[in-house]
Amino acid sequence: MSVFMDLNLSYSSDKSRLHSLIESAAHLGFSTVAINYVFEPTAKKKQEIPAPTPINELIDQLPIVQGRSRPIRVLNRLTVVMSDSSHFRPSSPEYRCFDLLAIQPTTEKLFHAACMMYDVDIICISVTEKLPFFFKRAPVNGAVDRGLVFEVSYSASIRDATMRRYTIANAVSLMDSCKGKNVILSSAAEKPLELRGPYDITNLGLLFGLSDGDAKEAVSSTCRSVILHAETRKSASGIIYTMKSCQQEAPPAAHSDAPAAKRAKPY
Template structure:
């Protein structure tokens, strides 16, 4: 059975992470992602304001030029396993039931410009376990679905009325790449306007693709009070229009598939091509290869040579049979008629 996951717990560097970790574990989640949000418009303006304070206009212009968007990407948070184990031991519920916990690092890029997509492929972003994007308009959404395989999650912003319109071709291209769509329920707790946006966007997605299974519901919580248990999230899925059989997957198997997709994206960078026929190895085996590899390659070479000899022998036998049949046919055609004549 798949364990319950919450892959969007919003965190900052100067806050106590372990309160949120403990609260999510007590609710029943066993796989958690600590999310850092990167909004280039806000971060770049604040960084420029800090660098330009107390300088003249010429220095301000140089400071603006020197700030690059890659410098605004943070490093993953440092989470010590000892402190997590202390949180588990301090709680009576966790000490009995919690056996295995997985804490992941996630980064979310708020994309306001299509040129910002290249930052998803940067070396700083690849340090994180999960990479998510929050597109701001339709063009960026289509590009992320079709031509950005480096992402794991496309997060739909429900805090405001979105300009994104779902299309079946975009959704299917993202699903074929293993990308999942994320909706956060915590903004819907605080405001009826956010709740209306969440219901309308989910209903629009289900109308276009009613059998979609690449949707997950995460908290997007900034406080511990914004979190809800996994069974409450499954009941929210029924309210939003999902089938009862698929509601538990919204915070279960779909999230685990996202983690698995991120692991494959991060570690599997080579492929193996399987041939129907054995490959013929030409040349000598180099000396710097181990003895086991040498014996293996020699065995393959002998097998290929024997296979080629057998094919040649079969072809020669086939040609001899054809030639003998041709000679017999030609002899029968040229033999004169020796039947006795009765003229005498």
């Protein structure tokens, strides 16, 4: 039996709405979801990267996944919307607080850099407007070789007919370049009504140009590969940073003996 995942549930300061999103995802059969914090820097003023809220503060008790006897797994994810190369800071300690790291480039130059150089897990494809560039085979293949995945979100197509056209057009253009490999389909849902079940998403993948097998992998095994890639990325230096260490970025009190990090198990 496949393990289905939705790695993009939009973060909301409204805890009841977020609670409903997670419950709906569990009811639809998703075993893992990621709460997505979007960071869009601007040139006008300095902005702070948002800190993820601990899961136990968002929801008291995790719901049980439909058809399984275990609770849903909830991850934290950061998406950086890039319109300038300075918006992505690879050494930023704030990135360590998130389980998954994604970027959404807005220009061809930044897309090429994201595919070939940036140490991230997911490259997001904009679905709310016509892309100002075409997907070229070389950078796309470079990203695939590096283990990165491309994400197409579908909830915008539910909200607006124009966005539906952009979603389909941009997704089809991407599939022509990557041949359906290393693609995940997620919701980017802001409310429960925008969520769809795994098999509905698989059918949507066919509309985007994915084969039946690739469409199923886009909500299951490829998502699992993203999580494994993130764990490997974070442990590349031999250290996995825990949420506890993220909350202790400031110097700890003198009497505190809680470890700031723990050693990763060798692969």
